Structures are given as C-alpha cells and as structure tokens.
Amino acid sequence: MQDSIKENIKNVKLKLDEAAKKSPYGNNPTLIAVSKTKPVSMLMEAYETGIRDFGENHVQEILEKYEVCPNDIRFHMIGHLQKNKVKYIVDKVFLIHSVDSLALAEVIEKESIKKNVESNVLIEVNVAREESKFGIFKEDTLALIKEIAKLPHVHIKGLMTIAPYVTNPEDNRRYFEELKALSIDIGNQNIDNVCMDVLSMGMTGDYEVAASCGATYVRVGTGIFGERNYN
Numbered sequence: 001m002q003d004s005i006k007e008n009i010k011n012v013k014l015k016l017d018e019a020a021k022k023s024p025y026g027n028n029p030t031l032i033a034v035s036k037t038k039p040v041s042m043l044m045e046a047y048e049t050g051i052r053d054f055g056e057n058h059v060q061e062i063l064e065k066y067e068v069c070p071n072d073i074r075f076h077m078i079g080h081l082q083k084n085k086v087k088y089i090v091d092k093v094f095l096i097h098s099v100d101s102l103a104l105a106e107v108i109e110k111e112s113i114k115k116n117v118e119s120n121v122l123i124e125v126n127v128a129r130e131e132s133k134f135g136i137f138k139e140d141t142l143a144l145i146k147e148i149a150k151l152p153h154v155h156i157k158g159l160m161t162i163a164p165y166v167t168n169p170e171d172n173r174r175y176f177e178e179l180k181a182l183s184i185d186i187g188n189q190n191i192d193n194v195c196m197d198v199l200s201m202g203m204t205g206d207y208e209v210a211a212s213c214g215a216t217y218v219r220v221g222t223g224i225f226g227e228r229n230y231n
C-alpha cells in the first residue's frame with residue numbers, strides 16, 4: 001500500500017500533463033495533495049516525490065501537522081473556516097481557499113495585523129448553486145471582492161469552487177468554464193489589491209476536466225492517498 005502513494009502521484013501528474021496539452025490556456029496546474037485525515041507519514045511519502053502543497057480542512061489538524069512537518073511545506077486551507085479559528089492559522093497557511101463573506105475576510109484582516117502577516121485568499125464560488133455547499137453565488141462575487149479588496153492585509157489571488165459530485169466528470173465542465181469566465185471578467189476590472197491569477201478547481205473525480213478549463217491548482221485527495229476513513 002505505502003509506495004502506491006508515489007505511483008498515484010506519478011499517474012495524476014501524467015494525466016495533468018495530458019490535460020494541459022488539451023487546454024486552450026496551456027497551463028499545467030500545481031497539484032495540491034489533499035491530506036486531511038491522513039497521517040504525517042503519508043504526507044512525507046508525497047513530500048519525497050517533490051510535493052510541497054498540501055490541502056487540509058480542519059484547523060486543529062493543520063496545527064498538529066504544521067508542528068512536525070518540514071517548514072517548506074505550504075498548507076492550503078481548503079475547508080470552511082470558522083471566524084473564531086482564524087487566529088490559529090493566519091500565520092501558518094500559505095493560502096485560504098474558502099473565503100465567502102466580508103465578515104470572514106474582516107476577521108482575517110484583524111488577525112493578520114495582530115500576527116504581522118499578509119494573508120492570501122481565494123473567493124469560494126458556489127457555481128453550481130448547491131444548497132449543501134459553502135461559497136457565494138456568481139452574481140454576488142464582484143461586489144464581495146470589491147469590499148474585501150479594501151482590506152490592506154488580505155490579498156485576493158483568485159477563485160475557488162467545489163463542483164458537484166458526479167459520475168461523469170464531463171458534467172462539471174460547464175461549471176469550470178463558468179468559473180474561468182468569471183475570473184477573466186473580474187480580472188478585467190483591474191481592482192486594486194485583487195488579482196485573478198489563481199483558479200482552484202478539480203478534485204479526484206474531475207481534475208482532468210478542470211485542468212483543461214484553466215485550473216491553476218487541482219486538489220486531489222483520494223486519488224493520491226486512497227479513501228478517507230472518518231472513524
């Protein structure tokens with residue numbers, strides 16, 4: 001089982017190379033290994049293959065892993081972030097993918113000042129309008145970004161979405177295309193303190209489709225580390 005992590009990463013990267021060739025944008029996304037629920041020993045297997053970007057969705061787990069992992073690892077907060085937990089991680093994460101309200105961004109601003117850091121964030125967009133999902137709707141995104149842009153210690157780097165769970169990944173292509181189009185629209189507005197360089201989209205089931213639609217990060221968990229056990 002153990003060295004299958006290395007095999008899995010090799011396979012995912014091959015598929016990303018293939019997808020990039022088909023992409024009109026010509027970019028090859030950075031692979032974020034989603035290591036939530038997985039032990040540090042498994043992160044280190046991925047680390048040995050050169051992976052430095054790891055995705056986590058629980059503050060406590062980030063803190064535990066941060067303590068013991070090599071300091072060149074970049075932790076990405078990809079899960080819903082509660083305002084009262086921001087203070088624990090602003091100085092430990094590389095990028096927060098899940099900002100979907102001004103209130104959350106304001107807390108990130110406040111805690112960043114206290115810790116003397118600048119925070120990079122993505123705006124999470126619920127493109128498919130799923131009730132069960134966090135993120136804001138497409139039509140509200142620009143207004144939210146204009147407000148968050150006024151916070152001097154919070155820097156918007158792009159957009160993120162979690163696409164629906166589907167059996168045919170092609171069913172999500174339209175959502176990835178919509179997010180890409182939205183990021184181009186917003187980028188064209190040239191808002192101070194906002195750039196749209198980052199597009200975080202695609203998971204184990206649909207990362208190849210996302211890659212061909214211009215993703216700059218794909219977030220792959222199961223496809224690298226195997227099924228998660230939540231017991």
Ligand SMILES: *Cc1c(COP(=O)(O)O)cnc(C)c1O
Pocket residue numbers: 034036057078079162202203204205219220221222223
């Ligand atoms: C868990 C998770 C992933 C990875 O999901 P897999 O299907 O295991 O690849 C990606 N993005 C987010 C936001 C997640 O919570």
